[in-house]
Amino acid sequence: MSPPNPPTASVTDLPGAPQLAYRQGRLHLEETSLHALAQEHGTPLFVYSKAAMLAALAAYQQGFAGRDAQICYAMKANSSLGVLQVFAQAGCGFDIVSGGELERVLAVGGDVRKVIFSGVGKTRAEMQLALSAGIGCFNVESEAELDVLSEVAVAMGQVAPVSIRVNPNVDPKTHPYISTGLKGNKFGVAHEDALRIYQYAASLPGLKVAGIDCHIGSQITETTPYLDAMDRVLDLVAAIEAAGIAIDHIDFGGGLGINYNQDTPPAADALWQLLLAKLDARGYGSKKLMIEPGRSLIGNAGVCLTEVLYLKPGEQKNFCIIDAAMNDLPRPAMYQAFHAIVPVVPASDRPETTYDVVGPVCESGDWIGRDRALAVQAGDCLAVLSAGAYCMSMASNYNTRGRAAELLVDGTRVHVIRRRETAADQMRQEQQVSA
């Protein structure tokens, strides 16, 4: 969590990928001027760096060098096809949470055998779709789901590979809305019930136990919760295998945090060095490993460009009204999350004023940043940083606002990966009642 009144990111100390930097007084992503992109493509506009995505992935790949490990990008963080394509081509599998996400994997030609299906509420239709596609594993979150999955698989003449998501009851020390591994949380099965539920899974005709899974939360910036969760999971692996049920792979989930504002999460390779040392020390170093990172692969590879529409001075607050809103950037409204907001072309000659940066949506919750010192005027372009994850994938059409366009930059090349949504796009599925 960010402190309530965090300092504004200075132009010399940008959170985000090293691919984001000021050059000749203009903010660039890789070799591309963001000012030029905003002028050409309009705002609000999401821009992602391919190099930053691949660098984030490389940190995990280095951490796992020489190991039997599979990285499954948790695509709910950002499921745009152009983003998925980059990760699929780099050899990633995918962690999906719906049938729709599976359709996206198929659309980009991702390897379905490297797909794992998470989530507490899979429908029969989603199970059928995933079984006929031949996904790698179902991460099952309840006994009731085991029954239904077995039934669906038997009816299709198939056997579903399963992991059970266990709840290690470890506090990830993050925001309560993105903490998932504690008791009293809807996810996973309780640690003390896990062995019994594994025995039940092994007895069902439509299931084959493949592995074990845990995911304790999101935006985790400390190492200890991961180490504690690993200990708890390995205790279970020992007990389950002692009961005669083989565990072929261990899935440690995702959740590694990124730097939004003076956050200091461990680097992926450093974290995994520690975790692998523990795994080796406990004698499980040769097990197949899986992980499900989302935010840490894409969050700091993206920015959202927005134009200042109006400045509205007030007695208690000054407002800077921008053309991006909570429908584009939902994290502040949902989690009181912090995104750094910086000028694309900083003006050194104007004084700074403290603003609440807000969008045009008719909700008081529609704010993007509070108490930010900015030297801006109407027409200026701002960049909302760390906007690669849980922004576009959570975007909505509230207030009949079309969703933003998205670009992928690759050095000096710029690819439009989503065109701006029009009002006609939004009304296409609707019809008026005929007389």
Ligand SMILES: *Cc1c(COP(=O)(O)O)cnc(C)c1O
């Ligand atoms: C959301 C989620 C992830 C990814 O979390 P990040 O914080 O984005 O890394 C991984 N696994 C499961 C089951 C999830 O629900």
